[in-house]
Amino acid sequence: MFNASQELLNTAATAPAGQTGAQILEEMDLHYNDAMGRDMADLYERVKSVIPPVEWPFFAPYIKAINQLKREKNAVILAHNYQTPEIFHGIADVAGDSLQLAIEATKAEGDIIVQCGVHFMAETSKLLNPEKTVLIPDMGAGCSLAESITGADVRALREAYPNVPIVTYVNTSADVKAESDVCCTSSNAVKIVEGMGTDRVLCIPDEFLAQNIARETDVEVIAWKGRCEVHELFTPEELQQYRNDDPGLKIIAHPECKPSVLEEADFSGSTSAMIKWVTDNQPDRVLMVTECSMSDNVAVENPNVNFVRPCNLCPHMKQITLPKVLETLVYERQAVEVDASVAVKARQAVERMIALSA
Ligand code: 13P
Ligand code: SF4
Numbered sequence: 001m002f003n004a005s006q007e008l009l010n011t012a013a014t015a016p017a018g019q020t021g022a023q024i025l026e027e028m029d030l031h032y033n034d035a036m037g038r039d040m041a042d043l044y045e046r047v048k049s050v051i052p053p054v055e056w057p058f059f060a061p062y063i064k065a066i067n068q069l070k071r072e073k074n075a076v077i078l079a080h081n082y083q084t085p086e087i088f089h090g091i092a093d094v095a096g097d098s099l100q101l102a103i104e105a106t107k108a109e110g111d112i113i114v115q116c117g118v119h120f121m122a123e124t125s126k127l128l129n130p131e132k133t134v135l136i137p138d139m140g141a142g143c144s145l146a147e148s149i150t151g152a153d154v155r156a157l158r159e160a161y162p163n164v165p166i167v168t169y170v171n172t173s174a175d176v177k178a179e180s181d182v183c184c185t186s187s188n189a190v191k192i193v194e195g196m197g198t199d200r201v202l203c204i205p206d207e208f209l210a211q212n213i214a215r216e217t218d219v220e221v222i223a224w225k226g227r228c229e230v231h232e233l234f235t236p237e238e239l240q241q242y243r244n245d246d247p248g249l250k251i252i253a254h255p256e257c258k259p260s261v262l263e264e265a266d267f268s269g270s271t272s273a274m275i276k277w278v279t280d281n282q283p284d285r286v287l288m289v290t291e292c293s294m295s296d297n298v299a300v301e302n303p304n305v306n307f308v309r310p311c312n313l314c315p316h317m318k319q320i321t322l323p324k325v326l327e328t329l330v331y332e333r334q335a336v337e338v339d340a341s342v343a344v345k346a347r348q349a350v351e352r353m354i355a356l357s358a
Contacts, residue, residue, distance in 0.1 A: 032057035050296040062322035063090040076110035080117035081271040082291040082317040097272035099185040122336040137324035145171040148226030149205040154179035165196040177346035187270035188357035212255040231256035239264040253289035
């Protein structure tokens with residue numbers, strides 16, 4: 001009988017480093033066949049509205065092998081809402097927004113965490129689980145916000161604004177978190193800013209998120225100049241055009257968009273808050289002003305809602321693919337490490353956020 005995971009383990013022992021997932025797959029003869037199609041029919045039935053039949057024979061063997069292997073290796077897969085549907089619905093044990101993934105990381109029971117998301121998310125999981133192996137399928141999965149600021153920048157800000165608390169978006173490196181007083185995500189930012197108990201806070205590095213928080217609080221919010229390369233592309237003009245063409249359309253937007261974009265929206269919130277809004281409101285037609293894959297993921301659970309795009313792709317999130325997840329699990333490589341002295345302070349900032357947002 002075909003045993004994909006045993007073959008994977010055998011391959012892991014002998015495969016030379018640097019071998020790609022595609023090569024491993026070829027050697028393991030993980031081909032789609034009728035029996036596999038029948039085995040996985042229930043899953044395909046769920047996702048068939050967002051995964052075309054022509055793509056399923058490519059995804060199914062990987063999904064099956066990854067799910068078997070993660071059980072054998074006692075691994076848990078965390079996936080952000082922007083992951084593609086075959087990852088989100090096929091292999092994730094936990095899916096969610098940045099805050100949910102950070103919280104779930106504290107509860108992860110496996111020996112290995114595979115983070116299907118970008119590097120700062122894997123670093124956050126490592127901070128909260130220093131004793132666990134945290135793997136990321138592609139070390140190059142970055143984030144324009146995380147790259148917009150360094151630890152040295154934060155130290156300079158602290159000197160320029162003594163006694164002003166520094167609230168740092170989780171979309172940052174561990175170095176930056178370590179220099180901060182507390183972290184926040186898009187779902188708890190206002191609460192965290194107000195929780196500082198001061199008249200002024202620095203809210204870094206996303207300038208649009210900072211401006212959007214400022215609209216919802218009396219606290220003076222001082223921003224940095226970082227931007228999400230995906231959300232900054234949306235304009236109020238394009239949303240007005242969609243609304244003019246379809247007055248019944250509901251528009252919901254992520255707070256990494258410009259304030260002028262949020263002004264055109266019926267609702268704004270974190271990725272999970274957007275999903276909840278669609279689930280609760282069941283709009284006939286909705287435009288989710290955020291990363292592309294999220295509409296696909298939400299559409300699976302909401303067959304009566306029509307999703308109108310535009311959407312923009314996050315090239316970093318899209319670095320994560322099934323073959324790379326398989327390869328990462330097979331070799332247990334691409335482990336994320338955080339320097340111990342940095343980790344202690346960065347962990348405090350994340351844990352303080354979790355405590356304040358409880
Ligand atoms: P959420 O915390 O809302 O999931 O956002 C993370 C992110 O990277 C959005 O671009
Ligand atoms: Fe970073 Fe934007 Fe991609 Fe989110 S969507 S990971 S903020 S670049």
